Amino acid sequence: MTDTDDLKRQAALAALEHVTNGMKLGIGTGSTAVHLVRGLGERVRGGLHIVGVPTSERTAKLAREEGIPLTTLDETPHLDLTIDGADELDRSLQLIKGGGGALLREKIVAAASDRMIVIADGSKLVDRLGAFPLPIEVNHFGFGATLHAIEAAAHRLGQQVTLKRRLAADGAPFVTDGGHAIVDASFGLIREPEAMSLALAAIPGVVEHGLFIGLATAAVIARPDGVVWLGA
Numbered sequence: 001m002t003d004t005d006d007l008k009r010q011a012a013l014a015a016l017e018h019v020t021n022g023m024k025l026g027i028g029t030g031s032t033a034v035h036l037v038r039g040l041g042e043r044v045r046g047g048l049h050i051v052g053v054p055t056s057e058r059t060a061k062l063a064r065e066e067g068i069p070l071t072t073l074d075e076t077p078h079l080d081l082t083i084d085g086a087d088e089l090d091r092s093l094q095l096i097k098g099g100g101g102a103l104l105r106e107k108i109v110a111a112a113s114d115r116m117i118v119i120a121d122g123s124k125l126v127d128r129l130g131a132f133p134l135p136i137e138v139n140h141f142g143f144g145a146t147l148h149a150i151e152a153a154a155h156r157l158g159q160q161v162t163l164k165r166r167l168a169a170d171g172a173p174f175v176t177d178g179g180h181a182i183v184d185a186s187f188g189l190i191r192e193p194e195a196m197s198l199a200l201a202a203i204p205g206v207v208e209h210g211l212f213i214g215l216a217t218a219a220v221i222a223r224p225d226g227v228v229w230l231g232a
């Protein structure tokens with residue numbers, strides 16, 4: 001395990017201490033969330049009773065392998081807690097998510113939860129969001145027009161943006177669990193995350209974007225000198 005991976009594991013295990021019997025849990029996606037799922041599996045095998053809603057097919061598969069009971073938001077529309085990773089977070093608990101392409105389900109699950117704990121290694125904590133390209137999930141229909149609308153929205157907020165369609169490992173266009181494309185939007189820095197979030201959400205071809213504003217209630221950040229909590 002690399003040092004960074006060990007920090008991800010520490011963050012995931014610290015968040016797991018907030019999981020108690022009977023909870024309905026949103027389960028995140030990504031390499032940090034893998035540690036969460038493994039830790040959760042161990043606790044379930046040790047007698048913890050929870051039910052989880054996975055935020056991606058990848059997480060669902062791993063959770064099943066770990067023996068974690070799963071449900072859906074149709075059966076269980078209200079969750080107690082979601083624990084998920086992030087690509088960037090600031091001290092106001094604003095996030096960029098979607099590096100793993102699961103942002104749509106991640107946002108739906110987080111919004112259905114009373115609380116959301118972000119798990120991250122220290123490199124994810126930034127003063128201002130935007131060095132990490134913002135993932136935007138885009139419908140295939142009208143793809144080119146939607147890209148123009150994203151650029152225009154950024155310009156109206158006084159920001160330059162470079163858009164890049166995400167490719168899968170085999171070079172083919174990346175397709176999300178919902179069947180859409182992902183466009184990674186490089187702003188360098190997002191000056192007004194909330195205004196950008198609203199502007200992008202207002203574009204019809206944008207299915208969802210990776211700015212999570214007002215969803216996370218706490219974050220656990222693991223650094224080489226220890227684990228710190230924000231917002232707890």
Ligand SMILES: O=C(CO)[C@H](O)[C@H](O)COP(=O)(O)O
Pocket residue numbers: 028029030031032033084085086087096097098099100101102103106
């Ligand atoms: O938003 C996500 C997936 O869509 C992940 O939470 C985010 O990309 C962080 O991933 P990792 O834990 O692998 O660094």
